[in-house]
Amino acid sequence: MAKVMVMDHPLIKHKIGIIRRTETGTKDFRQLISEIAMLMTYEATRDLELEDVEIETPICKTVVQQLGGKKLAIVPILRAGLGMVDGMLNMIPSARVGHIGLYRDPQTKLPVEYYCKLPEDCDKRAVFVVDPMLATGGSAIAAIQMIKNRGIKNIKFMCVIAAPEGLEAMKKAHPDIDIFIGALDEKLNDNSYIVPGLGDAGDRIFGTK
Ligand code: PRP
Numbered sequence: 001m002a003k004v005m006v007m008d009h010p011l012i013k014h015k016i017g018i019i020r021r022t023e024t025g026t027k028d029f030r031q032l033i034s035e036i037a038m039l040m041t042y043e044a045t046r047d048l049e050l051e052d053v054e055i056e057t058p059i060c061k062t063v064v065q066q067l068g069g070k071k072l073a074i075v076p077i078l079r080a081g082l083g084m085v086d087g088m089l090n091m092i093p094s095a096r097v098g099h100i101g102l103y104r105d106p107q108t109k110l111p112v113e114y115y116c117k118l119p120e121d122c123d124k125r126a127v128f129v130v131d132p133m134l135a136t137g138g139s140a141i142a143a144i145q146m147i148k149n150r151g152i153k154n155i156k157f158m159c160v161i162a163a164p165e166g167l168e169a170m171k172k173a174h175p176d177i178d179i180f181i182g183a184l185d186e187k188l189n190d191n192s193y194i195v196p197g198l199g200d201a202g203d204r205i206f207g208t209k
């Protein structure tokens with residue numbers, strides 16, 4: 001069974017507390033989502049492989065450690081996942097970025113796919129699929145399936161807020177995927193919005209409502 005990690009870092013908790021507030025405007029919301037993604041990336045990359053390499057300081061030769069495992073790719077689920085990319089790239093500047101276009105049909109609540117463009121060598125990378133919200137789980141489950149269908153196996157999922165319903169659905173659909181969650185909320189409401197949540201992440205990042 002893959003791991004599920006719910007963040008307990010005070011800075012992450014504090015910043016999530018701010019983005020939940022109705023009065024937090026687009027500029028601050030966007031900035032904070034990016035900062036939260038950066039801090040979560042720091043936590044979620046704790047198990048990256050290191051290798052020894054000999055280097056020369058101005059004083060002498062020595063052995064240091066450098067990242068030695070698979071290279072990384074970040075795949076945001078459009079639109080709201082885009083808000084997490086810059087923060088993640090601050091931590092991993094050399095990561096490649098793919099895009100998956102999905103939206104939740106307002107009536108059926110089911111994900112509708114409209115775009116998929118991944119880095120060419122994605123099958124050789126560890127892929128972080130990112131979206132601020134895991135509600136029913138439909139979007140993330142479909143996005144990960146789209147990636148798996150392209151032969152990619154090393155996949156992790158990162159979200160800022162998850163509903164227990166979405167987490168359970170993800171674990172059932174993709175038991176092999178590590179899941180990193182900023183905050184695990186109470187439940188979904190009748191409209192499949194996360195409670196207490198933060199409302200519509202895409203609208204709040206892009207100021208569309
Ligand atoms: C939101 C969110 C997730 C999805 C979560 O996107 O960013 O992708 O809903 O819901 P689910 O877990 O029930 O699938 P939305 O469909 O509103 O599209 P947008 O990012 O374009 O606003």
Ligand code: URA
Pocket residue numbers: 133135192193194195197198199200201202
């Ligand atoms: N998508 C969002 O943006 N927010 C929710 O609470 C649920 C789905």
